[in-house]
Amino acid sequence: MVLCFILALLSDRAFMCKFCNRWLIPPNGWLHAERESKELLSILLKKLKPTMTKVRLTDASFLWTEPHSKRVKLKLTIQKEVLTGAVLQQVFIVEFIVMNQMCDDCRRAEAKDFWRACVQVRQKCEFKKTLFYLEQLVLKHSAHLNTTTIKPVPTGVDFFYAKCRTPGIH
Structure with missing residues (x-):
């Protein structure tokens, strides 16, 4: 029973x-x-x-x-x-x-809000030479492949990552 x-x-x-x-x-x-x-x-x-x-x-x-x-x-x-x-x-x-x-x-990816880490780079000066140099370094080391979105803002750039720690970036 x-x-x-x-x-x-x-x-x-x-x-x-x-x-x-x-x-x-x-x-x-x-x-x-x-x-x-x-x-x-x-x-x-x-x-x-x-x-x-x-x-x-x-x-x-x-x-x-x-x-x-x-x-x-x-x-x-x-x-x-x-x-x-x-x-x-x-x-x-x-x-x-x-x-x-x-x-x-998957819920975050479906909602188009799938970043977990945001790196905000800002420069407060007249010339953007440092930001252009940073852009060249990102392209040279293929760091843009790990980002989900790169959004330019008036005073700098925002990098969005799906993971908090990406291998190869310290």
Whole structure:
């Protein structure tokens, strides 16, 4: 009877970003995992962990489903000691419904507000020789490739970056 009650609890939702194929790890982490990979299996088993405190998981594997069906099925083998020394083992099929939810990075990119760092360069003098020299250095060292946007302003230039720390720039 106890295991039949567990079966009712083993239906859940899994959230995936449809743009970058990353999966939500609550409360706000995202991890890239392919369908039927060990990373995805780990994510889904962690979602089931609170409901499986009184049983022992002995095996877990994926059952094949169509990718467009928005379903992921797991085949779980669990054990529980029912009497002194008697162990009951059952196999369950757990179905996860895949829901689309945009991750934070994709949401920012979709909103056209996807910079995390802004470097503002200002010069307060009549001639712009230093800014022109800075522009040549940026082009020479290909630092413009790491920016998402470069916006000129009347007294200088703003550089927008998707990451706070870009490799190669210190």
